[in-house]
Structures are given as structure tokens and as C-alpha cells.
Amino acid sequence: MQNNLFLLRESLPFWKNLNENDQTMILNTIIEKSFSKNTILSGNNNECTGFLIVQYGQLRIYSNSSDGKEITLYRLLDLDSCIFSASCMLKNINFDISISFEKDSDILIIPSDIFNKLSEDNVYVKSFVLDLVSSRFSDVMWIFEQYVFSNMAQRLASTIIEQVSLNNSQTLEITHDYIARELGTAREVVTRLLKQFQDDNLVKLSRNKLEILNLDGLQKKL
Amino acid sequence: MQNNLFLLRESLPFWKNLNENDQTMILNTIIEKSFSKNTILSGNNNECTGFLIVQYGQLRIYSNSSDGKEITLYRLLDLDSCIFSASCMLKNINFDISISFEKDSDILIIPSDIFNKLSEDNVYVKSFVLDLVSSRFSDVMWIFEQYVFSNMAQRLASTIIEQVSLNNSQTLEITHDYIARELGTAREVVTRLLKQFQDDNLVKLSRNKLEILNLDGLQKKL
Numbered sequence: 001m002q003n004n005l006f007l008l009r010e011s012l013p014f015w016k017n018l019n020e021n022d023q024t025m026i027l028n029t030i031i032e033k034s035f036s037k038n039t040i041l042s043g044n045n046n047e048c049t050g051f052l053i054v055q056y057g058q059l060r061i062y063s064n065s066s067d068g069k070e071i072t073l074y075r076l077l078d079l080d081s082c083i084f085s086a087s088c089m090l091k092n093i094n095f096d097i098s099i100s101f102e103k104d105s106d107i108l109i110i111p112s113d114i115f116n117k118l119s120e121d122n123v124y125v126k127s128f129v130l131d132l133v134s135s136r137f138s139d140v141m142w143i144f145e146q147y148v149f150s151n152m153a154q155r156l157a158s159t160i161i162e163q164v165s166l167n168n169s170q171t172l173e174i175t176h177d178y179i180a181r182e183l184g185t186a187r188e189v190v191t192r193l194l195k196q197f198q199d200d201n202l203v204k205l206s207r208n209k210l211e212i213l214n215l216d217g218l219q220k221k222l
Numbered sequence: 223m224q225n226n227l228f229l230l231r232e233s234l235p236f237w238k239n240l241n242e243n244d245q246t247m248i249l250n251t252i253i254e255k256s257f258s259k260n261t262i263l264s265g266n267n268n269e270c271t272g273f274l275i276v277q278y279g280q281l282r283i284y285s286n287s288s289d290g291k292e293i294t295l296y297r298l299l300d301l302d303s304c305i306f307s308a309s310c311m312l313k314n315i316n317f318d319i320s321i322s323f324e325k326d327s328d329i330l331i332i333p334s335d336i337f338n339k340l341s342e343d344n345v346y347v348k349s350f351v352l353d354l355v356s357s358r359f360s361d362v363m364w365i366f367e368q369y370v371f372s373n374m375a376q377r378l379a380s381t382i383i384e385q386v387s388l389n390n391s392q393t394l395e396i397t398h399d400y401i402a403r404e405l406g407t408a409r410e411v412v413t414r415l416l417k418q419f420q421d422d423n424l425v426k427l428s429r430n431k432l433e434i435l436n437l438d439g440l441q442k443k444l
Contacts, residue, residue, distance in 0.1 A: 063363070065371035092357035095364065126348040130355065134314040137359045141285070141317040144366045148406040149287035184370040 004030060007108060011053050011079050014124035022118060031109040035101045041085070042098040050109040052082040057105020058166070061097050062181070071147075071184030073097065074139040075166070083132045089116040090133070147184065155183055156193050157221035160203070160212065170212040226252060229330060233275050233301050236346035244340060253331040257323045263307070264320040272331040274304040279327020280388070283319050284403070293369075293406030295319065296361040297388070305354045311338040312355070369406065377405055378415050379443035382425070382434065392434040 004027065009015050015023070031050070035057070041049065042064075059076040061084070076082055087093045089112055119125040146155055159182050163172050176194065180187040194210070197203045202218055204211040212218065226249065231237050237245070253272070257279070263271065264286075281298040283306070298304055309315045311334055341347040368377055381404050385394050398416065402409040416432070419425045424440055426433040434440065 063367055063370070065367070067371075069371050071370050090352075090356050092353050092360060094360045095367070121345060123343060123345040123348055126345055126352060130312075130348060130352045131314050133352065133355055133359065134312050137355065137362070138314060138316045140359070140362065140366065144362065144369070145285055145287070145317070147366070147369065148285075148293050149289075149291050 004032070004108060007053060007055055007079070011081055012128065014122070014128045017122070017124040018118070022122075025114060026110055026118075029111055029114050031111070033107050033109055035105045035107060037101055037104050039101045040098060043096040046085045046099060047096075048088040048112045049085040050111045051086045051115040052076075053108040053110075054078055054080045054082075055106040055108055057101060057107065058103040059105065060100045060102050062100065063095070064098055069184065070181040071143075072182045073143060074136065075102075081132065083129060083136070086110075086112045086115055088112055089119070090129075093133075152183070152185065152189060153193055153196070154221055156190065156197070157218045159183060160210070161215070161218055161222075164212055164215065170215065172210045172212070173208060174210055175208050226254070226330060229275060229277055229301070233303055234350065236344070236350045239344070239346040240340070244344075247336060248332055248340075251333055251336050253333070255329050255331055257327045257329060259323055259326050261323045262320060265318040268307045268321060269318075270310040270334045271307040272333045273308045273337040274298075275330040275332075276300055276302050276304075277328040277330055279323060279329065280325040281327065282322045282324050284322065285317070286320055291406065292403040293365070294404045295365060296358065297324075303354065305351060305358070308332075308334045308337055310334055311341070312351075315355075374405070374407065374411060375415055375418070376443055378412065378419070379440045381405060382432070383437070383440055383444075386434060386437065392437065394432045394434070395430060396432060397430050 008026065008030075018026075032055075054076050056078055059080075059082070060072055061074050061076065061082070062070050062072045064070045082099070083090065084093070084097050085099065119129055146158070150158075156179070159179060160172070163174060164170055176187050176190045179194075180190045183190070194203065194205055197218075198205050200217070202212070202214045204213055230248065230252075240248075254277075276298050278300055281302075281304070282294055283296050283298065283304070284292050284294045286292045304321070305312070306315070306319050307321065341351055368380070372380075378401070381401060382394070385396060386392055398409050398412045401416075402412045405412070416425065416427055419440075420427050422439070424434070424436045426435055
């Protein structure tokens with residue numbers, strides 16, 4: 001409970017603007033839940049899960065097509081929060097996102113009806129939601145612009161650099177298929193480009209593993 | 223003035239929740255401006271123009287790269303409003319959009335500082351902004367998903383059908399270059415696909431003109 005209070009104060013800028021009743025209501029209704037690595041909350045199912053706060057973990061937020069293609073939109077790490085898992089309370093949001101837990105994750109959930117009640121008449125909560133939606137909108141625009149305006153080699157280099165930073169390691173245990181879903185392209189395209197990167201001595205490929213030989217060289221591709 | 227009042231009532235759902243002072247403030251500071259066809263408001267320059275309400279006209283909202291590539295995000299028609307021309311008041315929006323007037327357009331502008339003042343402490347205005355940002359976010363996600371998950375022939379068919387509806391005509395005066403900027407691709411790609419559509423008797427091509435021969439056939443491509 002003390003720990004939750006700390007987390008709420010840290011992650012919700014409007015916390016100090018709530019009256020004591022509302023603070024107590026959140027503390028009494030909040031749900032602590034652990035999700036194991038590789039759990040997926042997809043599409044309609046997560047629309048009303050509630051407002052998520054990541055206590056500890058790593059979540060991949062992605063969009064997918066009816067025939068199984070995927071593209072990663074952004075990731076959530078410690079203390080980040082997810083509004084689209086409560087998108088039933090967001091008028092005019094009519095797209096689905098899926099959530100994949102990339103690490104064992106501890107999550108706090110404020111139930112949708114409670115969060116909705118707070119945001120309905122509190123301008124600070126409403127402001128926070130607007131800032132959060134704007135921020136995710138900016139993330140998606142960045143990815144979109146990359147997708148439309150950059151070539152695939154640049155985007156592949158950018159993804160490898162991001163993975164080095166996320167895993168804090170220059171040896172990555174990722175498949176070509178994983179990278180393809182990350183970039184919204186076909187596995188064959190990734191394989192061809194990775195081979196080209198290997199010919200340029202930027203990476204070394206082996207089964208389900210990618211070793212980075214020249215991070216500076218990858219950065220120069222951007 | 224009477225006309226402006228009508229337009230504000232129609233296009234701003236929070237109008238009835240403003241007190242008389244705020245309503246008067248808007249009516250006294252609002253700017254009426256005409257933009258001629260082909261005018262462009264681009265990037266940083268339009269960040270603080272103000273909150274735009276389209277009285278009459280057609281605006282194309284698009285994203286562009288440093289090397290001149292473009293992709294259309296959405297369009298605004300009569301009574302639509304544009305929040306990104308006041309994005310200086312939106313924390314966390316850190317991408318630029320450009321606006322191109324596709325018809326001579328009459329616009330009402332609520333100056334950014336006035337609009338900001340209203341939204342700061344009025345939960346109805348804040349709500350309206352959130353709904354508007356969410357709605358544009360949904361528009362962009364739709365285009366993004368199309369871009370990632372659909373093939374170019376589907377997207378080309380979709381664009382031709384949209385243009386038929388916008389122009390209320392089956393003979394379109396548009397160039398291959400215009401369609402390429404619409405779709406975020408190269409002109410050569412559009413030309414190749416249009417020739418294929420022509421071979422299939424869906425359209426007839428002539429200089430700067432595109433005649434639709436079989437709208438049903440195009441719709442079947444979607």
C-alpha cells in the first residue's frame with residue numbers, strides 16, 4: 001500500500017490535485033497484477049482493462065492486421081502508463097492496439113470506471129489524459145514518418161540500436177521474424193538486409209542470435 | 223457577427239458551457255481570414271496560428287520530409303476544426319504538420335492565447351481538445367495501418383474513390399505527382415499502377431486527367 005502510494009505520486013502528475021476522497025478511492029480499488037513474459041493482451045479484449053501503470057517490466061504496444069502482420073508503435077518501461085488499455089473511456093479513439101509483455105511485469109491497474117469518474121469533472125486529470133494521448137500520438141507519428149520517409153536499412157539499423165539499449169548488450173537473442181514484426185515488413189526483407197550488414201562487418205549472424213560488431217557503423221546509417 | 227455566432231455554436235460543442243464573458247471574448251477576438259487555393263501553411267510557421275474553424279473550403283493536412291516527400295494524413299471540410307495550427311498549446315505534440323488549401327477557403331481563427339486561456343481551466347474545453355486530438359490520432363492510425371498492411375494497388379484505388387467523392391465527378395483533374403504525394407510514394411510507382419488499372423479498363427488516362435470507367439471495379443480492389 002505504501003509502495004503503491006509512492007508509485008501513484010510518481011507517475012500521476014495530477015495526484016496532488018485530487019481531494020482525499022478520490023485518493024482513497026483509487027488506493028482502495030487499485031489492482032496489482034503480474035504478467036509473465038510473452039503474455040498478450042490483444043485488440044478488443046484490452047479496451048476496458050483499465051489504466052495501467054508499469055511498476056516494473058517492459059511492454060510492446062503494436063498494431064496488427066487481420067492476416068497477422070504486425071508493427072511496433074512504442075514501448076512502455078518502468079513508471080510509464082498506458083491509456084489505450086482504458087480506451088473505452090476515450091471518445092473518438094477507434095483503432096485497436098495490442099500489448100505484448102516482453103519481460104515479467106508488475107502492473108498497477110486503476111479500473112476504467114474509477115479512472116473515468118475522475119477524469120469526467122477534474123480538469124487536471126483531463127489534462128493528464130490529453131498530454132498522454134498527445135505523447136503517444138507523437139510516438140506514432142515518429143514511427144509513421146520513419147516508415148514512409150526512411151529506407152528499410154535505416155530503420156533496421158535504428159531497431160538494432162534500440163535493442164542494444166533495451167537489453168544493455170551487444171549480443172541480441174532475436175529472430176529475423178521478431179525484427180520483421182517490429183518493422184512491419186516481411187522476414188525475407190530483414191534476412192536480406194542483415195546479410196548485407198554482415199558483409200559490411202557491422203553484425204555477425206548466427207541462429208537466433210545477432211552480434212553487433214560495429215555500433216558506430218550502424219549509427220552512421222541513420 | 224451573427225454568422226460567426228452560428229458557426230461557433232455549430233462547431234464548438236463546449237460553446238453552451240462557456241460563460242457570457244468567455245463567449246464575448248471569443249466573438250471580439252476571432253479573426254476571419256480567406257486563403258486562396260494552393261496556399262500552404264507549413265511546419266513551424268503554423269504552430270501558433272490559432273485554432274482554425276473551416277467556414278467554407280477544403281484543407282489537406284500532410285506530413286513532409288526534409289527532402290520533399292509528402293504523405294496526406296487527413297482533410298478538413300466545412301465546419302471541421304484544426305487543433306494542430308494551435309499546437310504550441312499542446313504539450314507533448316512534437317511533430318510538424320503542413321496545411322495546403324485545396325480550394326479557396328474562408329476560415330475563422332481563435333487566437334492561440336485566447337483558446338489556451340479557455341482550455342486551461344474549463345473541463346469542457348479540455349474535453350473537446352482531447353476528443354479532437356483523439357479523432358485525428360484515429361485518422362492517422364487508419365492511414366498508417368493502410369500504409370503498412372495494404373498493398374499499393376488497394377491504397378491507390380482507395381485514393382481514387384475518395385477523390386471521386388470529394389470532387390463529385392468521375393473525371394478527375396489530378397497529376398500522377400499529386401497522387402504520389404497523397405500516398406507517400408514515388409511518381410513512377412503511381413504511373414505503373416495507373417497503367418495497370420487502365421489495362422484492366424478501370425480508368426482511362428490522359429494528360430493531367432483521370433477518367434473513372436468502372437467505380438465498382440475499383441471498389442472491389444479494397
